[in-house]
Amino acid sequence: MNHSIAAVFCLLLAASCGTGETSTNQMPTTPTARANPFAEPSALYLHAPDFSNIRTADFAPAMEAGMKKQLEEVKAIAANPEPATFANTIEALEKSGRELTRVNKVFFNLVASNTSDSLQAINTEMAPKLTAHEDAITMDTALFARIKTVYDGLATSGLDSTSQYLVKRYYTRFVRAGALLNTADQQTLRGLNAELAKLSTLFSENLLKEVNNAAVLVDDSTQLAGMTATDKEAAAAAAKEKGRSGKWLITLQNTTMQPVLATLKNRSLRERIFKASISRGMLGNATDQKATVSRLAQLRAQKAKLLGYPNYAAYVLADQMATTPDAAVKLLAGMVPAAVKNVRAEAAKLQAMIDAEEGDFTLEPWDWDYYAEKVRKAEYDLDESLIKPYFELDRVLRNGVFFAAGQLYGLTFKERHDLPVYLPEVRVFEVFGPDSATVGLVYFDPYSRDTKQGGAWMDSFVDQSYLLDEKPVVTQNLNVQKPADGQPVLLSFDEVTTLFHEFGHALHGLLSQQKYPYFSGTNVPRDLVEFPSQFNENWATDPLVFANYAKHWQTGEAMPQALVDKIKKSSKFNQGFMTTEYLAAALLDLQWHMLPAEAPVQEPEKFEQAALANYGLSLSMVYPRYRTCYFSHIWGGGYGAGYYAYMWSEVLEADAFQWFKEHGGMTRTNGEHLEQTVLSVGGSKDAAQVYRDFRGRDAQVGPLLEKRGLK
Numbered sequence: 001m002n003h004s005i006a007a008v009f010c011l012l013l014a015a016s017c018g019t020g021e022t023s024t025n026q027m028p029t030t031p032t033a034r035a036n037p038f039a040e041p042s043a044l045y046l047h048a049p050d051f052s053n054i055r056t057a058d059f060a061p062a063m064e065a066g067m068k069k070q071l072e073e074v075k076a077i078a079a080n081p082e083p084a085t086f087a088n089t090i091e092a093l094e095k096s097g098r099e100l101t102r103v104n105k106v107f108f109n110l111v112a113s114n115t116s117d118s119l120q121a122i123n124t125e126m127a128p129k130l131t132a133h134e135d136a137i138t139m140d141t142a143l144f145a146r147i148k149t150v151y152d153g154l155a156t157s158g159l160d161s162t163s164q165y166l167v168k169r170y171y172t173r174f175v176r177a178g179a180l181l182n183t184a185d186q187q188t189l190r191g192l193n194a195e196l197a198k199l200s201t202l203f204s205e206n207l208l209k210e211v212n213n214a215a216v217l218v219d220d221s222t223q224l225a226g227m228t229a230t231d232k233e234a235a236a237a238a239a240k241e242k243g244r245s246g247k248w249l250i251t252l253q254n255t256t257m258q259p260v261l262a263t264l265k266n267r268s269l270r271e272r273i274f275k276a277s278i279s280r281g282m283l284g285n286a287t288d289q290k291a292t293v294s295r296l297a298q299l300r301a302q303k304a305k306l307l308g309y310p311n312y313a314a315y316v317l318a319d320q321m322a323t324t325p326d327a328a329v330k331l332l333a334g335m336v337p338a339a340v341k342n343v344r345a346e347a348a349k350l351q352a353m354i355d356a357e358e359g360d361f362t363l364e365p366w367d368w369d370y371y372a373e374k375v376r377k378a379e380y381d382l383d384e385s386l387i388k389p390y391f392e393l394d395r396v397l398r399n400g401v402f403f404a405a406g407q408l409y410g411l412t413f414k415e416r417h418d419l420p421v422y423l424p425e426v427r428v429f430e431v432f433g434p435d436s437a438t439v440g441l442v443y444f445d446p447y448s449r450d451t452k453q454g455g456a457w458m459d460s461f462v463d464q465s466y467l468l469d470e471k472p473v474v475t476q477n478l479n480v481q482k483p484a485d486g487q488p489v490l491l492s493f494d495e496v497t498t499l500f501h502e503f504g505h506a507l508h509g510l511l512s513q514q515k516y517p518y519f520s521g522t523n524v525p526r527d528l529v530e531f532p533s534q535f536n537e538n539w540a541t542d543p544l545v546f547a548n549y550a551k552h553w554q555t556g557e558a559m560p561q562a563l564v565d566k567i568k569k570s571s572k573f574n575q576g577f578m579t580t581e582y583l584a585a586a587l588l589d590l591q592w593h594m595l596p597a598e599a600p601v602q603e604p605e606k607f608e609q610a611a612l613a614n615y616g617l618s619l620s621m622v623y624p625r626y627r628t629c630y631f632s633h634i635w636g637g638g639y640g641a642g643y644y645a646y647m648w649s650e651v652l653e654a655d656a657f658q659w660f661k662e663h664g665g666m667t668r669t670n671g672e673h674l675e676q677t678v679l680s681v682g683g684s685k686d687a688a689q690v691y692r693d694f695r696g697r698d699a700q701v702g703p704l705l706e707k708r709g710l711k
Helices: 007-012 056-078 086-095 098-113 117-138 141-152 161-176 183-213 229-241 267-278 290-306 312-317 325-356 365-380 384-390 393-409 493-510 526-540 543-549 561-569 575-593 604-614 645-662 668-679 687-695 702-707
Strands: 216-218 248-250 412-416 427-432 438-447 457-462 473-480
Touching: 056 086, 056 098, 056 117, 056 141, 086 141, 086 161, 098 117, 098 457, 098 473, 117 183, 141 161, 183 290, 216 267, 229 248, 267 365, 290 312, 290 575, 290 604, 312 325, 312 575, 325 365, 325 575, 325 645, 384 561, 393 412, 393 493, 393 526, 393 543, 393 668, 438 493, 457 493, 473 493, 493 526, 526 543, 526 645, 526 668, 526 687, 575 604, 575 645, 645 687, 645 702, 668 687
Parallel strands: 438 473
Antiparallel strands: 216 248, 412 427, 427 438, 457 473
16 A cells, blocks of 8 residues: 555554564653654664654654645645646655654554553544544545546556556545545545544454453463473463462463463363453453444445445455455355365364263363364374474574575575664564665564564565665564573464464565555555465475474474474364364455445344354354454454455465476575566556466466365
């Protein structure tokens, strides 16, 4: 998305996707007479944020100043007495709003990664103002008239193809934002947008509170049987931090299933954790989300109708690769029978394991991961506790993720200790290209904390643009449990894969070679944006890469080949479960957003049950990966009617990886081809054409079905 006139919208959604040593939680909040640190570009290297000179109290005034300045810039463009041209209208808009972009980039990254009550209060105050600011630009009649003039004259403009596409994207964006509506309807749309911004912010704030409130406190260490000593120490440290010394606090991730469920022997504790997880946002307390999500769905449907669409999903997908909700549903629903068949077979194996141990109970959701791990050990002789010592975080990052990027794209990395960070545990790396020239910076923030949203994501402080002479400064956020002092950071293989995934997004940002901010890096349709990230996951198991990072954290010895073979052999294990929980969430998202404007307000639990039953996914043993009231992607993260995109992109990445295998695998030549046709291109072409440029044809679903064992 555009980082000038669309910067507000883009950044409000950044936590989905997306620093002095002074924590933002400790920054002074009392306004003082001081210079606006965002008025000019940062004087630090590549305009990296100068957190040694940023205070919480700076954000709201800087946003207000940024909005005022951008409106003055836009007014000057709209009132220009010269005939509208690409240079004085479209390109001028691309250059507008830089001050607002600078402050928003820092602010929304901190709200996601290290928030505070003060930052949340500013977010609540500013969200509707920022939305109104965006509306004031996209519904400016005189400005749109100039955009339309340039658009109507494209045939004889003589502009290059990228500039022509930029004009088309501006025209489409303004139309989708209500530029063609009459004055009364525009006023209605402004009201809808303001309420949507307010409720989306409220949802995100309450979600973080719910995750923290739902953490499970354990006062008897015997209940923790099965947990590793490192995990127990981390749980004890988390409890101590909350003033509960001598106890253990099990914090929750934002997903339905929790990692600890795979190891805990105590069934009642597993049940307690699972129920705490699935009840988030539905307890009728001060942070209950039911009314919020129901109203969000209703408002989105009303907005879509006002803009001429039957429902919000139709509005969203009209501007994506899928183009229609039917296309997305067809892909997802078509996979349900095979996924459910597999999950029933997997459930039978788990029940057989329970019966063999004389468990005398029926498999429940909180039992799945625990007995799946037992079955995996039995069938593949694979024990997660034996794997993790070979996946030390820093080694995976440097010798795995960075190494793969070097092999494919000729990149090298050097850690910088001279740039200020928002927390001491955040690390900064400078990235160099094959010609040794600086490509950009990467800020790496790996640990979970109460002030950080759940999940993992990539975002940016600065986006690449030749027009603005800016190089990329990107962020990488994980939610790995911080170990007790002196202990190593050992990852599960899922966490290893997540690290490779998020760095795929980082590569999309780092390798961007675009003139216009609108097209930079990950500013592409949702159902293309996950392609580079999911594709990059493949290198986690590439023999050359794996051998380079999978080494014991104490001895440095390579993982034994027998253990490597077991990991590969078990790659399709539990795919029925993982596919089913994803499909349930993705179809639930689409069902919420296929509601017409006339539909009554829905009761979330009843709606969820009916939606899942509609697709044959109402399964007692498998819940959606995200239930409605903690589905952060769709209510607070910019993926409303877009969660299907992960599967859509996975079709692309599986097909693309098949091309790599056919052409020699991990080589610089193949990496250059992907870089030139996809990673450097950003959003400067139609997304379907971007993939065709890489593959020579449209993607085929066969490689994905084979990969997931669903063929």
